[in-house]
Amino acid sequence: MSFFVESISLVFENAILSDGEVMYYWYLEGHVEPVGPMRKVRIEPFPFVVGRSPGLGLSIESSSISRHHAEIIQKDGYLVLKDLNSTNGTFINRKPVKGEVILKQSDILHIANIEFRLSCEPLDQVSEDAATHLDIAGTATNLPAGWIELEALLSGALVSSDFQTIYRSEDESPFAFEILGRGEHPNLPRLPVALFKLAESVGRELALVELLRMDGVMRADASGSPLNFFMNIHPRELDHPDRLMMSLRKVRERFPKPKLILEVHERAITDLEVMKRIRDELRTLRIGMAYDDFGAGQTRLLELSEMPPDYLKFDIALIRNIDSATARREMVELLVRLSRRMKIKTVAEGVSNAQEATTCRDLGFDYLQGYYYGRPAAEPNLPFNP
Secondary structure: OOEEHHHHOOOOOOOOOOOOOOEEEEEEEEEOOOOOOEEEEEOOOOOEEEEOOOOOOEEEOOOOOOOOOEEEEEEOOEEEEEEOOOOOOEEEOOEEOOOEEEOOOOOEEEEOOEEEEEEEEEHHHOOOOOOOEEOOOOOOOOOOOOHHHHHHHHHHOOEEEEEEEEEEOOOOOEEEEEEEEEEOOOOOOOOHHHHHHHHHHOOOHHHHHHHHHHHHHHHHHHHOOOOEEEEEOOHHHHHOHHHHHHHHHHHHHHOOOOEEEEEEEHHHOOOHHHHHHHHHHHHHOOEEEEEEEEOOOOOOHHHHHHOOOOEEEEOHHHHOOOOOOHHHHHHHHHHHHHHHHOOOEEEEOOOOOHHHHHHHHHHOOOEEOOOOOOOOEOOOOOOOOO
């Protein structure tokens, strides 16, 4: 079955019309085997159903595919993709299909973990390929392991948060908590480093950090704690400041009570004008700002002087064994003094023993954080017991 490009001009905008209309066939192109040649399957008849069951428009013998997984239909002159309540999902351009999605030429479809590209050819250039039954033993080579599980984590909000307490240096009383996102999908890592590595490989890091942040603030709000809560961003969020601020506005609208502080990795601060705008908007949302992991890489004193934060968190690399590292201790002391003159509160991260804690207090740090004071916990209410 074929249909006219003219009737779906929004789908295939670059058609060269002849006598007012050009007829095209539409195809799914993919690999029969992970390292095999590309095969092309004509999308016909409609509805064109894809699944594991035999006799469908496209039958795929793969354990990741549901019996009736997805279908492509014609609707109002458009080519439309629908998921059929499959187990592992249907995706268009790496985004999960919810409801009906209009297809366009060169769209990338994933039926579970199996990848296809949508293409079309004029009727007079059609090369026939009768194969409609694919035996795919493995996963498409350009999809990382865990991608389907990551989408399930995002769509099902399968996350939680831990909290690590930050203490006042002067009397070791609790001052704040850092929100630490955790994954809760049974087949994925729980800690964020591995989760973000996977998310970054498929362009889903922004969706992940937004989900983790919202979950953390929700739990902070539910705790009723009057203390401050430090929350993190992903470095790529600074490339999309409008999206970042929209995300933070949603957080604040849902949870107006918690005292929030946004942690920005100091190496990600490359555009001072953008940072100034973010800082101004944060103030309207009653959210403080901290530079995280200060000193972990190329410390940018220019950014510190031009765009001072409310808090400066010194990286664990500067704090580890600081009690016995004379030169480093002197350098840190100068930076702490400079921060105090600029009215920036300082936090020592990664304090692991009493010697480091004593040295950090002597150097003038305002706040202390690390395993010496306690590991992250599921509830933001654990006191310090040295």
